[in-house]
Amino acid sequence: MKNKNFDAIIIGGSYSGLAAGMALGRALKQVLIIDSGSPCNRQTPFSHNFLTQDGKTPSEISLLGRKQLQTYTTVSFLHGLVTSGKRTGTGFEIELVSGETFAAQKLIFATGIKDIMKDIEGFAECWGISVLHCPYCHGYEVRNEKTGIIGNGESGFELSKLISNWTKNLTFFTNGPSSLTGRQVEQLGKRQIIVVDKKIRKLDHINGNIQNIVFEDETEVSLSAIYAPTPFLQHCQIPESLGCELTSEGYIKIDQFQQTTIEGVFVCGDNASRMRTVANAVAMGTAAGISASKKMIMEEFDSKVR
Numbered sequence: 001m002k003n004k005n006f007d008a009i010i011i012g013g014s015y016s017g018l019a020a021g022m023a024l025g026r027a028l029k030q031v032l033i034i035d036s037g038s039p040c041n042r043q044t045p046f047s048h049n050f051l052t053q054d055g056k057t058p059s060e061i062s063l064l065g066r067k068q069l070q071t072y073t074t075v076s077f078l079h080g081l082v083t084s085g086k087r088t089g090t091g092f093e094i095e096l097v098s099g100e101t102f103a104a105q106k107l108i109f110a111t112g113i114k115d116i117m118k119d120i121e122g123f124a125e126c127w128g129i130s131v132l133h134c135p136y137c138h139g140y141e142v143r144n145e146k147t148g149i150i151g152n153g154e155s156g157f158e159l160s161k162l163i164s165n166w167t168k169n170l171t172f173f174t175n176g177p178s179s180l181t182g183r184q185v186e187q188l189g190k191r192q193i194i195v196v197d198k199k200i201r202k203l204d205h206i207n208g209n210i211q212n213i214v215f216e217d218e219t220e221v222s223l224s225a226i227y228a229p230t231p232f233l234q235h236c237q238i239p240e241s242l243g244c245e246l247t248s249e250g251y252i253k254i255d256q257f258q259q260t261t262i263e264g265v266f267v268c269g270d271n272a273s274r275m276r277t278v279a280n281a282v283a284m285g286t287a288a289g290i291s292a293s294k295k296m297i298m299e300e301f302d303s304k305v306r
Contacts, residue, residue: 001032001076001078001100001102003030003032003076004101004102004103005030005102005103005104006030006031006032006076006102006103006104006105007024007029007030007031007104007105007106007293007296008024008029008030008031008032008104008105008106008107008108008292008293008296009031009032009033009034009092009094009102009104009106009107009108010024010031010032010033010034010107010108010110011034011082011094011107011108011109011110011111011236011238012034012035012109012110012111012112012236012269013033013034013035013062013066013077013110014035014039014062014110014112014269014281015061015062015065015269015278015281015282015285016110016112016268016269016270016281016282016284016285016288017033017035017108017110017268017269017285018033018062018065018066018069018282018285019065019268019281019282019283019284019285019286019289020108020110020266020268020285020286020288020289020292021033021069021072021075021285021289022065022068022069022072022075022286022289023285023286023288023289023290023293024074024075024289024292024293025069025071025072025074025075026072027289027290027293027294027297028074029074029293029296030074030076031074031075031076032076032077032078032102032104033069033075033076033077033078034077034078034079034080034082034094034096034102035077035078035079035080036079036080036081037079039058039062039112040112040113040114040115040235040270041058041128041278042058042128043127043128043129043208044058044128044129045057045129046141047061047137047278048137048138048140048141049136049137049277049278049279050277050278050279050282051279053278058278061278078096080096080097080098080100081096081097082094082095082096082097082236082238083095083096083097084238084241085107085238085241085242086242087242088103090103090105091103091104091105091106091107091264092104092105092106092107092242092264092265094107094238105264105296106264106265106266106292106295106296107242107264107265107266108265108266108267108268108288108289108292109236109238109239109252109265109266109267109268109271110267110268110269110271110281110285110288111234111235111236111238111239111267111269111271112235112269112270112271113232113233113234113235113250113270113271114232114233114234114235115127115133115230115231115232116230116231116232116233117230118150118175118228118230120175120200120201120202120203121201121202121203122202122203122204122205123203123228125203125205125208126203126205126208126209126210126226127208128208129207129208129209130142130205130208130209130210130224130225130226131203131210131225131226131227131228132225132226132227132228133227133228133229133230133276134276134277135162135163135165135166135227136277137276137277138225139163139165139166140166142166142167142224142225143166143167144166144167144168144169145167145169145224145225146167146169146171146222146223146224147163147166147167147169147170147171147223147224147225147226147227148170148171148172148173148213148221148223148225148226148227149163149170149171149172149173149226149227149228150173150175150200150226150227150228151172151173151174151227151228151229152174152175152176152178152179152180153179153180154184155229156172156174156180157180157184157187157188159227159229160172160188160193163227164191164193168191168192170191170192170193170194171193171194171195171196171221171223172188172193172194172195172196173196173198173200173213173226174195174196174197175198175199175200176197176198176199177197178195178197180195196221198215198216198217198219199215199216200213200214200215200216201214201215201216201218202214203226204220210223210224210225210226211223213226232250233250234246234250234252234271235271236271239252239260239262239265239267239271242262242265243261243262244260244261244262244265244267245260245261249274251271251272251273251274252267252271252272253272254266254267254272257287257291258272258284258287258288258291258292259291259295264295266288266291266292267288268281268284268285268287268288269281269284269285272284
């Protein structure tokens with residue numbers, strides 16, 4: 001790529017990054033979108049709860065987004081992995097694993113998060129297919145089906161209350177000794193939610209579709225779907241290396257304009273929000289692109305009238 005200097009570089013070219021790119025492209029800014037091609041929902045068969053795109057595959061949505069962005073001649077794409085970033089006198093410089101470097105006034109990180117899979121055989125293979133994180137994304141498709149929750153304590157109890165909206169055939173798996181209170185167990189029982197405290201050995205599945213939960217004592221329970229919240233890490237540590245602060249939950253801290261605690265660095269999508277939906281990622285990306293472009297426009301105007 002001949003051009004090495006841009007108004008903005010977007011790291012991460014999935015839904016949020018593409019939306020940021022569109023906002024910047026429409027603001028006539030020179031933009032580079034760098035993506036390594038490993039979105040977190042790559043196993044998810046269909047995307048839902050996104051108006052006009054409901055039921056499309058994740059790849060369909062992203063491919064359409066890239067196609068629409070090709071209309072904007074100031075937006076460029078590069079397949080690659082960014083390994084580091086640093087501040088310069090005029091903005092930022094980033095380096096790829098290939099050794100290439102690029103410079104920009106502003107950076108936007110749309111890099112998502114990395115889910116930490118539970119140490120259960122078959123769990124990772126089912127993630128996003130029949131092991132689910134969000135009932136608003138996937139609950140309708142498994143409504144009234146035999147469903148499980150892998151959780152414990154207060155957070156698991158609250159999740160079971162939520163999931164009971166989509167199915168009355170619900171089982172709560174604590175995957176070992178239960179930390180539920182007696183009152184919580186009583187309340188679950190009143191809603192016919194069974195609590196099982198056996199240790200899980202594996203998930204029997206066919207191409208990621210759960211058939212049975214198998215316990216260490218070799219007993220099993222058949223299911224259609226499981227909700228299983230997982231801890232996460234930031235997929236990219238470069239914002240932290242630049243000095244961006246994290247929240248107590250591990251998300252990148254942002255203001256109302258998607259800007260981090262470091263001037264000129266913006267983030268959008270799953271790396272900064274609990275609301276883990278494609279629709280929200282697009283909304284945050286649009287906001288980040290508008291905010292970054294507006295900041296550049298104002299800075300340029302002010303510099304010429306001083």
